[in-house]
Amino acid sequence: MEDVTFEVKDGEYICVLGSTGSGKTTLLRLIAGIIKPNEGEIFIEDKMVNDIPAEERNAVYVPQTYALFPHMTILENVMFGPMARQVPTKEASEAAMRVLKLVRLDHRADAFPNELSGGMQQRVALARGLAPGFKLLLLDEPLGALDARLRLELRGELRRLAKESGLTVIHVTHDQEEAMTVADRILVLRMGRVQQHGTPFHVYNRPENLFVANFVGRTNFLEGIVEARNREKSTVKIRGNLSVDVADTSHEDEEDVIVAVREENTFLTGDDPGEGRNVLDGEVTQVYFLGAYIRLEVRLRNGDIVSSLMPTDILLGKFRVGDRVWVSFYPRSTLVYDYPTLGLRHELEAY
Amino acid sequence: MPEVRLEKVTKTYGKITALRDVSLEIHSGEYLCIVGPSGCGKTTLIKSIAGIVQPDSGETYIDGRSVTPLPVEDRGTGYVFQEIALFPHMNVYDNVSYGLMVKGESVDGRRGTVTEMLDMLSMRESSKFLPSELSGGARQKTAIARTLASGSTLLLLDEPLGALDFKVRTVIRYELKRLVKELGLTAVHVTHDQEEALSVADRIIVMKAGRVVEVGPPDELYLNPRNLFTAKFLGEANFFACKVLGLAGKTCRVDAGGAALSIKRREDLDLKPGEDCVVAIRPEFVKPVHGRRSRANTLQGTVREESFLGDARSYGVETLNGLKAQMKVPAPEEEPDIRVGDEVSIMLPEEHMLIYRYPPEGLEKELALE
Numbered sequence: 001m002e003d004v005t006f007e008v009k010d011g012e013y014i015c016v017l018g019s020t021g022s023g024k025t026t027l028l029r030l031i032a033g034i035i036k037p038n039e040g041e042i043f044i045e046d047k048m049v050n051d052i053p054a055e056e057r058n059a060v061y062v063p064q065t066y067a068l069f070p071h072m073t074i075l076e077n078v079m080f081g082p083m084a085r086q087v088p089t090k091e092a093s094e095a096a097m098r099v100l101k102l103v104r105l106d107h108r109a110d111a112f113p114n115e116l117s118g119g120m121q122q123r124v125a126l127a128r129g130l131a132p133g134f135k136l137l138l139l140d141e142p143l144g145a146l147d148a149r150l151r152l153e154l155r156g157e158l159r160r161l162a163k164e165s166g167l168t169v170i171h172v173t174h175d176q177e178e179a180m181t182v183a184d185r186i187l188v189l190r191m192g193r194v195q196q197h198g199t200p201f202h203v204y205n206r207p208e209n210l211f212v213a214n215f216v217g218r219t220n221f222l223e224g225i226v227e228a229r230n231r232e233k234s235t236v237k238i239r240g241n242l243s244v245d246v247a248d249t250s251h252e253d254e255e256d257v258i259v260a261v262r263e264e265n266t267f268l269t270g271d272d273p274g275e276g277r278n279v280l281d282g283e284v285t286q287v288y289f290l291g292a293y294i295r296l297e298v299r300l301r302n303g304d305i306v307s308s309l310m311p312t313d314i315l316l317g318k319f320r321v322g323d324r325v326w327v328s329f330y331p332r333s334t335l336v337y338d339y340p341t342l343g344l345r346h347e348l349e350a351y
Numbered sequence: 352m353p354e355v356r357l358e359k360v361t362k363t364y365g366k367i368t369a370l371r372d373v374s375l376e377i378h379s380g381e382y383l384c385i386v387g388p389s390g391c392g393k394t395t396l397i398k399s400i401a402g403i404v405q406p407d408s409g410e411t412y413i414d415g416r417s418v419t420p421l422p423v424e425d426r427g428t429g430y431v432f433q434e435i436a437l438f439p440h441m442n443v444y445d446n447v448s449y450g451l452m453v454k455g456e457s458v459d460g461r462r463g464t465v466t467e468m469l470d471m472l473s474m475r476e477s478s479k480f481l482p483s484e485l486s487g488g489a490r491q492k493t494a495i496a497r498t499l500a501s502g503s504t505l506l507l508l509d510e511p512l513g514a515l516d517f518k519v520r521t522v523i524r525y526e527l528k529r530l531v532k533e534l535g536l537t538a539v540h541v542t543h544d545q546e547e548a549l550s551v552a553d554r555i556i557v558m559k560a561g562r563v564v565e566v567g568p569p570d571e572l573y574l575n576p577r578n579l580f581t582a583k584f585l586g587e588a589n590f591f592a593c594k595v596l597g598l599a600g601k602t603c604r605v606d607a608g609g610a611a612l613s614i615k616r617r618e619d620l621d622l623k624p625g626e627d628c629v630v631a632i633r634p635e636f637v638k639p640v641h642g643r644r645s646r647a648n649t650l651q652g653t654v655r656e657e658s659f660l661g662d663a664r665s666y667g668v669e670t671l672n673g674l675k676a677q678m679k680v681p682a683p684e685e686e687p688d689i690r691v692g693d694e695v696s697i698m699l700p701e702e703h704m705l706i707y708r709y710p711p712e713g714l715e716k717e718l719a720l721e
Contacts, residue, residue, distance in 0.1 A: 019516045020487055117721035118389055147389055147543035149584055150720050156658075174516040181658050181665075204661045215518055217661050264662040264681065288525070288550045289569045291586040292635040292663075292679065295550070309662065311681055313636060313703070316570070349486070 001026050001037070001192045013162050013169045015179035017216070018189035024172040025064070027189070028138045031170065032061035044136065059136035064144055066125030068113040074100065074124050075109040081132040092131075099130040102161055119150045126158075130165070137162065139171040143178065151175075155182050176216045180204065188212050210258060210337045214348045218263040218295075220306045221344060226255045233331050240302025244278040248336035256339035263309035265333040268296060268319065269326045277328045282306070284323045298327050352379040353414050353427075353505040353537050355400060360409030362395055369395040370406065371561040377539060382531055384548035385541045386584065387558035388720045393541045394509060396558070400539060401507050402426045413505065429503030433510035435490045437482040443469070443493050444478040450501035468496040471530055488519040495527065499534065506531060508540040512547065520544070524551050545585050549573060557581045577619065579629060579707045583718045588631045588705075589676045592714055595626045603706060605630055608672040612648050614704040627709035634665060634679035636703035639689060640696045648699045650674065657691050664689075668697055 001023050008014050018024045029035045031042060033054035042049050049057055060081075068077050075096055082092035100106040103123040113121055122145060129137060142158065143151040159182040162169045173179050179186050180200045188195040188203065188211075196208045207213035214221070224238040229249050236259055237243045244259060251257050272279055285305070286297040294315045297307050306327050319325060340347035355377040362370040369392045377383050385393045398404040400411060402423040410419050418426050437446050447468055451461045469475045472492045482490055491511060498506065511527070512520040528551040531538045542548050548555050549569040557564045557572065557580065565572060565581045576582040583590070593605040593612070603616045605628060614630060622628060640649055652674075656667030664682045666689060669675055678697055680689070689695060710717035 019518065119721045147720070148547075149388065149543070149545055152587070153720065174518070176517060177660065180661050200659050200661070204659070218521075262662070286525075289573070290546055291549050291569075291573050292633065311635060312574075316574075 001030065004040070004192070004194055006187055006194060006197055008168060008170060011163075011166055011168055013159060013182060013184045014171065014187060015183035015185075016170060016172045016187045016189055017174070017176060017179045018172075019174055019215070021191075022189040023192035024174075024189050025140055026192070028061065028140050028170060028172050032059055032138050033057045034061065057136075058134050059138055060129045060132060060134045061138045062125060062129040062140065062142060064140045066122065066128075068121060068124055068128075070113055073110050073112055074105065074116070077113070077124060078127045078131050081128060085132060095133065096127070096131050099127040100124075102130065102165065103127045104157075119146050119154060122146060122154070126161075130161075130167075135167055137167050137169045139169060141173055142171060143175075144173075151178065158182055180216075186216075188215065190215075207260075207335065210260070210340060210344070210347045213260045213335060213337070218307065218309060220261050220263060220266055221348075222259040222261075222304060222306075223339070223344060224257055224259055226251050226253050226257055229253065234336070236336070238302065239304060240300075242280060242300070242302055244280075244334070245331040246334040246336050247332045248334070251336055251338070258337045258339055258344060260335045260337065261329045261333055263295065263307045264293075266306060266308040266327060266329050268298070268308045268310065268315070269328065270318070270323075272326050273328050277330050279326055279328045280306070281324065281326050284319050284321050284325055287319065287321060296325075298325055300327070352535055354379045354412075355505065355537070355539070356412040356415075357396075357400070358410040358412075360396075360399055360406045360411065362392075362399060362404060362406045368561045370399065373409070373561075373563055375556065375563060375566065377537060380535060380537055382528060382538045382540065382551060382553045383556065384552035384554075385539065385556045385558060386543065386545055386548045387564075388584070389543070390560075390721075391558040392561040393558050397507050397509050397539055397541045401428050401430050403430070426505075427503055428505045428507050429498035429501060430507045431491075431495055431498050431509065431511045433513040435482075435487075435494050435514065437490060437493055437497075439482055442479050442481055443474060443485070446482070446493055447496045447500050450497060454501070464500050464502075465496075468500050471533065472496050472526065486519070487515050488523055491515060492523065492526070495530075499530070499536075504536050506536050506538040508538060510541055510543065513543070520547065527551065549585065555585070557584055559584075574703075576705065579631070579710060579717050582631045582705055582707075584720070586633055587677065587679075588633050589637070590714060590718065591630045591674055592709065593628050593630045595622045595624050595628050597624050598622070602701070605706070608670075608674050610650055610670075610672050610674075612699060612704065613701050614706045615702055617706055620706065620708065622706070622708065629707045629709055629714060631705040631707070632676075632699050632703055634677040635663070635681075636700060637668075637676055637678040638698045638700065639678065639680060640698045646696075646698065648701060648704075649696050650676075650699070651694065651696050652676075654689055654691050654693045654695055657687070657689070666695075668695060670697070 016024045078096035079092045082095050155178050186203045187197045196212045213219050222238045224236040226234050227237040228235045233245050234249050235243050280300050282298040282300040285299045288295040293309050294312050295309050357375050360370050360373045387393045399406050448461045448465045524547050555572055556566050559580050565578045573585050582588045591607050593607045596604040596606050601616050603614045605612050650670040652668045652670035654666050655669050658665045663679050666678045
C-alpha cells in the first residue's frame with residue numbers, strides 16, 4: 001500500500017477493484033483495524049482510528065473465507081456477534097431473524113451450515129456480519145466462492161440489501177463486471193496504488209491510464225506515433241504505414257502513443273463503411289460466441305490484431321474465419337495515452 | 352485424437368446420486384465444456400473419465416476400448432486441476448519436463464517437447480523462474496504445459512481457470528482453446544463460468560442434479576435452448592408464466608398476464624390451447640420502442656431500475672399488466688436516454704422468444720440454482 005488517499009461517503013457503496021496482489025485485501029484490513037499502517041491516518045466518521053482496536057471501530061469485516069460454526073444452527077451463528085457484545089438473548093435473536101430475513105434465509109434459521117448450499121452459507125456469513133448493527137460493512141470478495149451464475153444473481157441482492165439498510169459498504173473484488181453493477185464508485189488499485197477513483201460510468205468511459213483501460217472492459221490497443229494535429233483532432237501513424245484519426249489533441253507531433261478503442265466501439269462491416277471514421281481492412285481470424293455478444297478477431301493488413309464485440313442479433317452468421325472485413329471506429333471513440341516507458345505489455349499486466 | 356463414450360454411468364455417494372445414468376459421446380478433436388450449478392455432478396463426471404472416481408455402474412470407452420476397470424495411470428489422459436500443484440523448488444522448465452523424466456525420456460528428447468510447450472504458451476522467457484515468481488495465470492499455464500508435455504492426447508480440465516482473476520481468465524481461455532486445436536487434442540473442460548464455456552466450447556453439456564439436461568453447440572444452446580434450465584443457466588433470461596391461447600401456422604399465441612404475445616412455434620413441443628406454459632426472452636433481445644403506436648408483442652411499462660454495465664445498460668421494466676422484464680441496451684459512450692421512472696414501450700421480438708411446457712414442480716423450483 002503506497003500513499004493511498006480516498007474518501008467514502010455515508011451510505012455509499014464502494015468497490016475496490018484490483019487483481020491478486022494489488023493490495024485490496026490489505027486496504028480492507030487496514031480500515032478494519034486488523035493491521036496497522038506504517039504511515040498515514042484512517043478516519044471513521046471524522047474520528048482518527050489508527051489507535052482504536054478493531055472491535056471498537058464500529059465496522060464489521062467479512063473475510064473471504066467465511067467459517068460458520070458447524071455445530072450451531074444458522075440462527076445461533078448469526079446471534080453469536082450480538083451475544084458476544086452482551087446483547088440480551090431475546091434482542092439478539094430478534095436482530096438475527098431480522099438480518100436473516102434480509103438475506104432471505106429466515107425460513108432456514110434452524111438448519112445447520114452443512115445442510116445449506118455454498119450460496120446460502122455465503123449469505124449466512126453476510127447476515128452474521130450485519131447482525132451486530134454496524135453501519136460500515138467491509139466485504140472481502142463476498143461472492144468469490146460462488147459459481148459465476150449464482151454470483152450474477154446475488155450481486156444485485158447485495159446492493160439492494162446495503163441500500164435498504166442504509167449501510168456504507170467497501171467491497172473488494174477482482175471482477176470488474178461485479179464492481180460495475182454494485183458500486184456507486186469504484187477505486188481501481190494496482191500494486192498498492194490507486195489508479196482511478198470514480199463512478200462506474202466515469203471509470204469505464206474515461207480510464208485515466210492504460211492499466212485501467214485494459215483492466216476494466218475489453219479494449220484494443222494500437223501503437224503509433226503522432227503525425228499531425230490541428231485543433232479538432234490528431235492523426236496517429238500506426239504500424240504498416242496506416243494512420244488513424246483521434247479526438248485527442250494533447251500529444252505533440254512525433255510523440256510515441258497508444259491509441260485505445262473499446263471492442264464494442266469497433267465495428268465490422270463487409271464493405272467500406274465510408275467517411276467520418278477510421279477504416280482499416282483485414283481478415284477474420286477467430287469468431288467467439290459469448291452469448292449476448294459475438295467477438296471477432298481481425299488481423300489487419302499491418303499484422304495487428306483488433307477485436308470487435310457486437311450484439312449477437314446483429315452479427316449472427318454474418319462473418320466467418322477467413323472473411324475479408326472492414327473494421328471501423330470513430331475518432332471520438334478513441335483515447336490516447338503516452339507510450340509507457342517499460343512497453344505496452346508490461347503496463348497492461350496487472351500481476 | 353481420442354474419442355470417449357460413456358454408457359449409463361451412475362455414481363452415488365451415500366444418499367447422494369452424483370451421476371444418474373449418464374450417457375454421452377465426446378468426438379475426436381472436440382473441445383467439450385461441462386457446465387452446471389454446484390453439486391450437479393460435473394466434477395464427478397470428469398473424474399470418472401479420468402479414472403479417479405469409479406462409477407457404481409455403467410461403462411466408459413476411450414477409442415472404442417472399455418477402460419472401466421483401468422486405473423488412472425493406464426488411461427493415457429492428462430488431468431489439470433483447479434488447485435495448481437507445481438513443485439515449488441523447481442523452475443518452470445523443470446516442472447514441465449518432470450513428467451517426461453519420470454517416463455525415462457532422455458535430456459535431449461525432453462528438451463524439444465518442453466521448449467515446444469513453453470513456446471506455444473508464450474512462456475519461454477519465464478522458463479528459469481520458480482513458481483513463486485510467477486503470476487497466477489503463468490502458474491496455471493505451467494501446470495497445463497506440464498500435463499501436455501507428458502504426451503496425453505485426451506486433456507481433462509477440471510475448472511482449470513477457477514483460481515484465477517477475472518481478467519486473466521478471459522485471456523487464458525482463448526490460449527487454451529488455441530493450444531488444444533493446434534496440438535490436435537480432445538479436451539473436456541469443466542467450468543462454472545458460462546461465458547467461458549460459450550466462448551471456447553465446440554459443444555456444451557449442461558448438467559443438473561446428476562443428469563445431462565442438454566447437449567449442443569454454444570450458439571444453439573444459447574439461442575434455442577430446448578430446456579427451461581438451459582435457458583436459465585446459460586446467459587440471462589426473463590421468464591413469464593403464460594397460458595396457451597392458440598396455435599396458427601408457425602405461430603403460437605399465449606396470454607401473458609392479460610396481454611397476447613406471439614411466439615415462434617416449436618415443432619417438438621405439442622402444446623394445447625388452455626395449457627400452462629413458460630415464455631422466456633434474453634434481456635438483450637428486449638427492445639425499447641418509441642412512440643405510443645401499438646404494435647405486436649409490445650408492452651407498455653415503467654422503468655424501475657437502471658444499472659450501468661460498461662458496454663451496456665440494463666433496465667428493470669414493470670409492465671402495465673404486471674410483468675417484470677429486464678432489458679439490456681448497448682450504450683457505448685452515450686449518456687442514457689432512458690431513466691428510472693420513465694414510461695417506455697418494450698418490444699419482445701417473436702423470433703427471439705422461447706416457449707416451454709410449464710414445469711410440473713413449479714417454475715421457481717425448476718430454475719433454482721441451489
